Amino acid sequence: MDFITEVDLYLRSKATLILILSPEEERIIDTLKMLCQNTGRSCIAWDIADGFQPIIGNAAPKGGRDALTVLEQIEKADPQEPCLFILKDYHEFWNNSSIKRKLCTLAETLKFSKKSIIITAAGAEIPSELINESVILDYPLPYITQLEEVLDKLQLTPGVEIRLSPSGKEKLLQAALGLTASQAQRVFAKSIVSRGFLSEADIDFVSQEKKQIIREVEALEYTDTDETPADVGGLGALKQWLNLREQAFGHEAAAYGLPAPKGVALIGIPGTGKSLTAKMISRLWHLPLLRLDVGALFGSLVGESEERVRRALSIVEIIAPCILWIDELEKALSHGGLDAGTSTRVFGSLLTWMQEKTAPVFVVATANDITALPPELLRRGRFDEVFFLDLPTESERKEIFEVHILKRKRLPDAYDLQRLAQASRGYVGSEIEQAVIDAMYIGFNDHRREFTTEDILAALQKQVPISISQRENVEKLRDWLREGRAQSASFRDSSVAESQFVPIQIEIKTLPE
Structure with a gap:
């Protein structure tokens, strides 16, 4: 079900107070205008700065700059004329007890008329007194077809040149998914201004811009x-x-x-x-x-x-x-x-x-x-x-050492991986990586020589693995696996003893006095 159909169903089922959440006010107004044109409704918008403004039809109530007066004007409007009133950012006022009471009463009264109220807001928490009288809808972000309309409209601008093949255009629009229509228009325009035209080379540019915009959503990171x-x-x-x-x-x-x-x-x-x-x-x-x-x-x-x-x-x-x-x-x-x-x-x-x-x-x-x-x-x-x-098995530890040695542009064959795997029982992957890095510090400070297996073993000896420092917590977690509550992410080694880690003996040397 598309958004227009959903809103129309609510209006025809006598939903008289609808809250639409989105920062895209312009797109919401265009959508509601299309709905009213298709269904023969009048459409009147209101905001605190300009009062009532007709969108579909010529007549609009006079005055109404006051937040309480606007509700009174809606109440006085002809109940038999199908009309949709769009109140922009009206949620800023409904914490006032008088306005909240009036809005609640009006929502009940309008059920016997052909009028409805839609409140648009970027985000709002609806008062508990209005919950039973309200419908809350999230306005969807634009899909590819709608982003294509943004791009086509931009192409009509004098001086704008777009050099995109059909497949390139599809990839560009795919890269822009997740942006509002206004954000997409700005990103496309920025790309055109920077290079003089829009081409497939701008796909990565659009993706990078999208990442920056998505970071503005506090909890989401690309x-x-x-x-x-x-x-x-x-x-x-x-x-x-x-x-x-x-x-x-x-x-x-x-x-x-x-x-x-x-x-x-x-x-x-x-x-x-x-x-x-x-x-x-x-x-x-x-x-x-x-x-x-x-x-x-x-x-x-x-x-x-x-x-x-x-x-x-x-x-x-x-x-x-x-x-x-x-x-x-x-x-x-x-x-x-x-x-x-x-x-x-x-x-x-x-x-x-x-x-x-x-x-x-x-x-x-x-x-x-x-x-x-x-x-x-x-x-x-x-x-x-x-x-x-779980704690990595011996074969996994060997593989982890190989991964991190290769990552540092060294050949794993130059190291005794089997010995390292046996010596690192009870260590997790991040601790093994740190041991390799610590061994590199040892070699680097010893006349820039290559780090060796012995250096890694020495680094392991100096670490206290999490399997020891947090022994009780680790065992509780491993008990959870043993009870069959999850599937192991690893193929188990043939050695049953591997499931019981052996603490590393750390040698503490006393310096002479």
């Missing part, structure tokens, strides 16, 4: 990814699962009747590669990665957090197909009961969206603290699978 499966050591079971779903977003999968995968939850010990995996999935599937910082969703104003959630998820659905990385999901509940229920509502909004979304958005949720997550989060329907990232 993340660049270079990580391939070869850059992630271990996690063979998870990689195999992802490879089976690599083509699931294509037309062939849809024709086969295969639904697009919903998402995966990555639970486990800190430093085992959960964030790295999210970036790897984006590169593997060639889909954009959007990172949602749940902690940044919370605002200080009433209703601000819920509005940030709606706006962020709206942008994600427009950009789809894409990967949505929800980092440290337990932060959504970190406010506990000290925020008047805001964290519960934000978390509930995320859960509902994850369950009911139809857009091809693959959710990658990472979490360290399992105890902070409610059981309903991890059930099937929201995620296709829950993977646990």
Whole structure:
């Protein structure tokens, strides 16, 4: 159902007070104007600066600069004439008790007339007294066809030159998805001004501009990814699962009747590669990665957090197909009961969206603290699978050392990887990487020589791995896997003893007095 059809259904079903949320006021007015033209309604707009202005039809009430007077004028209008009143930013006034009372009464009275009120706002929290009388709608961001209209309109401007093939035009519009119509127009115009014309070379420019604009959505970040499966050591079971779903977003999968995968939850010990995996999935599937910082969703104003959630998820659905990385999901509940229920509502909004979304958005949720997550989060329907990232096995540690040595432009064959893997039992991937870096410091400060296996072993000896420093927490997490609550992200080594890590003996030397 498109937006015009949805609004028309509400109007015909006697919804007399509708709140439309969007910063795109101009597009909303154009849409409502089209609706009124198609349905034979008059349309009158109002704002505090200019009062009443006719949009469809000639007659408009006189005066009405006062917020309370405007409601009285609407009440006096002919009840038998189909008319839509658009009040711009009227939410700024409805916290006044008199206006709130009058608006509530008017919404009830208009049910016996052919008049309705639509309030437009970039974002607003509706008073509890008006909830039962109101319909709240989110105005959708423009789709490709609407962005194409923006581009075509820009092309009619004298002096504007567009050098785009049909495929190049499609790629450019795809790159602009997630922007409002005004933002897209500004980005296209900026590109034309900088180079004198618009061509396929501007696709990357539009993408970069979009990333800057998306960063203005406080909790959403467009993340660049270079990580391939070869850059992630271990996690063979998870990689195999992802490879089976690599083509699931294509037309062939849809024709086969295969639904697009919903998402995966990555639970486990800190430093085992959960964030790295999210970036790897984006590169593997060639889909954009959007990172949602749940902690940044919370605002200080009433209703601000819920509005940030709606706006962020709206942008994600427009950009789809894409990967949505929800980092440290337990932060959504970190406010506990000290925020008047805001964290519960934000978390509930995320859960509902994850369950009911139809857009091809693959959710990658990472979490360290399992105890902070409610059981309903991890059930099937929201995620296709829950993977646990455990302490790496011996073969995985060997692979991780190889990855990080190669990353530093050295040949892994020059190092005793087997010995390093055995000596690093109980270490996570991030600690292994740090050991390689520390070994490079040793070699660099020793007359710039190449770092060796012995240097890495010495660096390992100086570290206290998380499996020791947080032994109790790590064991609680691993018990969660042993109880069968998740699938292991790794293929297990044949050695059963590998599941029980052996603490590293750290030699402490006493300096002579």
